[in-house]
Amino acid sequence: MTTTLIRNADFVIAWDSSAKNHAYMPGADVAYEDGVIRFVGRGYEGVADTVIDGAGFMVMPGLINIHSHPSSEPMNKGLTDEVGSPGFYNSSLYEYLPIFRGRGDEVQSCVRVALSELLLSGVTTLADLSMAHPGWLDLLAESGMRVCIAPMFRSARWYTKNGHVVEYEWNEKAGEKAMAEALSLIERAEQHPSGRLFGMVVPSQIDTCTESLLRESSQEAKARGVSWQIHAAQAVSEFHEITRRHGFTPIGWLEHLGLLNERAIVGHGIFLDDHPSTPWHTKRDLSILADTGTTVAHCPTVFARRGMTLKDIGRYRRAGVNIGIGTDTYPHNMLDEMRLAAYLARTQATDPRTLTSNDLFAAVTVNGARALGRDDIGRLAPNCRADMVLVDVTHPRMRPARDPLRSLIYAAGDRAVHSVIVDGQMVVQDGKLLTIDYAAAAASLHEAQKRMMADVPRHDWNHRHVDQLSPPTFRTL
Numbered sequence: 001m002t003t004t005l006i007r008n009a010d011f012v013i014a015w016d017s018s019a020k021n022h023a024y025m026p027g028a029d030v031a032y033e034d035g036v037i038r039f040v041g042r043g044y045e046g047v048a049d050t051v052i053d054g055a056g057f058m059v060m061p062g063l064i065n066i067h068s069h070p071s072s073e074p075m076n077k078g079l080t081d082e083v084g085s086p087g088f089y090n091s092s093l094y095e096y097l098p099i100f101r102g103r104g105d106e107v108q109s110c111v112r113v114a115l116s117e118l119l120l121s122g123v124t125t126l127a128d129l130s131m132a133h134p135g136w137l138d139l140l141a142e143s144g145m146r147v148c149i150a151p152m153f154r155s156a157r158w159y160t161k162n163g164h165v166v167e168y169e170w171n172e173k174a175g176e177k178a179m180a181e182a183l184s185l186i187e188r189a190e191q192h193p194s195g196r197l198f199g200m201v202v203p204s205q206i207d208t209c210t211e212s213l214l215r216e217s218s219q220e221a222k223a224r225g226v227s228w229q230i231h232a233a234q235a236v237s238e239f240h241e242i243t244r245r246h247g248f249t250p251i252g253w254l255e256h257l258g259l260l261n262e263r264a265i266v267g268h269g270i271f272l273d274d275h276p277s278t279p280w281h282t283k284r285d286l287s288i289l290a291d292t293g294t295t296v297a298h299c300p301t302v303f304a305r306r307g308m309t310l311k312d313i314g315r316y317r318r319a320g321v322n323i324g325i326g327t328d329t330y331p332h333n334m335l336d337e338m339r340l341a342a343y344l345a346r347t348q349a350t351d352p353r354t355l356t357s358n359d360l361f362a363a364v365t366v367n368g369a370r371a372l373g374r375d376d377i378g379r380l381a382p383n384c385r386a387d388m389v390l391v392d393v394t395h396p397r398m399r400p401a402r403d404p405l406r407s408l409i410y411a412a413g414d415r416a417v418h419s420v421i422v423d424g425q426m427v428v429q430d431g432k433l434l435t436i437d438y439a440a441a442a443a444s445l446h447e448a449q450k451r452m453m454a455d456v457p458r459h460d461w462n463h464r465h466v467d468q469l470s471p472p473t474f475r476t477l
Contacts, residue, residue, distance in 0.1 A: 002049040003038070004386075004424065006030040009054030010393050011404050013061065013361075014040050015379035022061075022361060022379070024404075030059055032386035035424035040380050056394045058404045061380050062124025062146075062387035062422065063334045064368030067229070067267050067297035067326025070114030071130035075102045075449055077330045079470045084306040087164025089236040089277070091306060094158050094166050096469060099459040106448035107133045112441035115143040116433055117332035121414040124387035124422045125368070125377055127297075127326070129202055129229070129267070132185055141194035144427035144435040146387060148372055149189045149197060150229060153178035154204040155213050161461055166237055168208065175213050179203075183220055196423055199226050200265075200372070206232040206250050207241050211257065218259045227263045227373055229297070230254070233285075234268035239278045249273045251285040255292065262293035265324070265371050269296035270303065270310045277308075290320035295371035298363070299328035300340045312345040313363075314354030324368040335413045338364060342409070357406050390419040 012028040015021075029044040030037065039046065079100050084090035102110050111130075118126060125146040130136070132151045140147045155175035156168040186199030201221040203209040209217075209230075221228035232250040233239065242250045251272060254260050271278040272285035289296060296316060303309055310316070316323055327337050338360055345355040369378030376384045393401045397412035408416055420428035427435050453466040460469065 001034050003031055003033045003047060004050040004052065005044060005048035006052045006054045006057075006059055006390070007044070009057050009059045011058040012040060012380060013058065013405065015061075015381040015384075017381065021358070022365070028059075029054070030380060030388070032424050035386050037380060037382055037384050037386050039382060056392060057418065058391040058393050058408075059380065060122075060389050060391060060405070061365050061378055062389055062420065063122045063364045064125040064324070064372070064378050065118060065123045065326050065334055065364075066127045066265060066295070066324040066368045066371050067299055067328055068114065068118070068126055068128060068332065069130060069328060070111045070118075070126075070128055070332070071107045071133055072101060072110060073329045074110045074113040074332070074445055075106065075452060076100050078449075079453075079466070080329075081305060083470050085163060087162075088166070090308070091235045091237060093235055094160050094237065095163055095461070098157075098159065099456055099469075100452065101459075102448055102452055106445075106452065108135065108139060109441050109445040109448050111139055112143075112436050113438070113445050114330075114332045115140070115145060116436050116438035116441060117330075118327070118334065119143065119145060119420055119428055119433060119435075120417060120431070120438075121333040121335045122389040122417050122420060123334045124389070124420060125372070127200060127229070127372065132181060136185075137189055137192055137197060140197060141192060142435060144422050144425060146196045146377070146385070146422055148200050148227075149186065150200040150202040151182035151185050152202045152204040153182050153213075153217075154208040155210045156208045158208060159461070163461065166241065172210055172213070175210065176216075179213065179217055179220075183224075186224070186226065199224075201226060201228045203230050205234075205238070206230055206253065207238045214257060214259060218264075221263065225373070227265060227371060228259070229265035229267055231267040232269065233266065233271045236271060236277050239271045243280070249278075249280055249282065249285055251288055252282065255288045260288065260292035260294045262370075263373055264292070265295045265297050267297045267326075268299060268303070268310070270308065275311060286316065286319050286321065289316070293322065295322040295324050295367070297324050297326045297371070298341060299326045299337070300344050301327070301337055302329040304340065304344065305329075309344045309348060312348035312354055313341060314345045314349055314351070314359070317355070317359055322367050322370060323363050324371045325363045333414055334364065335409060335417075338409050339413070357403075357409060360409065361405060386421060386424040388421050389417060390421075392416050392418040
């Protein structure tokens with residue numbers, strides 16, 4: 001066994017078990033042995049095989065991202081920044097996302113770019129909601145990240161013939177088969193030699209899954225002791241579709257089916273029965289989420305692009321809802337996502353006190369860990385996994401560093417992330433990624449996007465050129 005000591009860090013964000021909260025600990029040490037934290041405090045007197053000088057650094061727990069789509073979203077950079085279908089309440093889910101899709105080897109470039117950006121912004125644990133693709137597990141393992149694989153499956157695909165009506169092509173047997181394949185993949189992930197992969201059961205969207213698939217998938221998650229996640233209350237069109245089909249809101253329907261509990265995660269959870277865009281005759285959804293212990297995966301950037309947002313994260317938190325955060329889309333930068341989450345909460349609430357930095361940090365650490373069923377990540381405490389981030393508090397963007405976490409979130413961002421450690425292994429050092437060639441992956445993705453764009457007219461319902469769907473900023477001379 002080998003022990004690494006981070007000695008005399010300027011700040012350690014340590015876990016205060018008595019207060020059940022994070023706390024600043026100036027001038028502290030962190031020692032870890034073979035991927036497990038053994039000591040957090042001052043004056044470590046044990047042996048150490050490697051010593052890292054903590055002067056000039058803040059050591060904090062690695063960030064936990066509970067909702068992301070690495071295999072597809074990086075491909076959309078420059079395409080969906082200003083896109084929203086007016087016929088779908090400015091959602092681009094139904095018209096644009098199915099056609100802006102990488103295929104084959106292009107997926108690996110997407111994944112490498114996303115994981116690179118996530119690691120460089122301090123993410124050590126990721127929930128990867130993707131459709132299964134070749135080499136997925138080994139690709140995740142090579143990054144050095146801790147990953148919850150979440151292979152999505154569904155009973156139907158959505159499409160449109162006119163840009164304002166969502167239609168569904170149902171194939172229940174295909175959905176059952178895809179779920180069986182997903183469960184097999186989760187088993188393989190948990191047996192992966194890296195030891196850093198685990199699983200989650202994910203029926204894709206509430207409107208693309210049959211009642212039986214929803215019930216069976218939840219039962220499988222419970223039997224396997226893993227979390228269960230679904231996209232729900234993520235679009236106005238979806239809200240109306242579920243109320244039309246069942247007479248319940250999306251959250252109400254999930255509760256009616258008995259699917260909400262402490263291991264259930266609702267991806268997005270924006271359009272509740274009291275949201276201004278989806279008023280309903282009930283006002284129960286928020287209390288349902290709180291009373292069942294359900295987590296909401298809040299992903300502000302992807303919706304802010306379309307002029308939508310959750311109202312608001314502070315209100316959910318005060319109601320007792322467990323809130324985690326995900327990047328969902330590009331850029332896969334968790335610190336940027338946190339900053340936007342804070343600002344949107346305050347503007348939606350018209351109250352600068354609706355969300356504190358303490359609340360925000362809990363969302364990306366212990367709240368995310370709870371959602372994933374883990375008590376060994378998201379905090380710096382003995383016997384937790386050695387997943388941590390070293391922030392350069394001497395970086396000019398961090399100065400003045402009177403409150404270093406606030407300086408990181410609201411000013412410096414990923415520019416101050418110096419090192420990232422996952423399971424005791426250094427994966428980012430001096431701001432450089434050690435496990436993935438980020439530049440090569442980005443170059444490959446650039447070429448892949450060109451191939452994808454050339455194929456867009458074939459997949460679009462109206463056979464439009466990509467420049468018609470997503471006009472460039474300026475005309476070309």
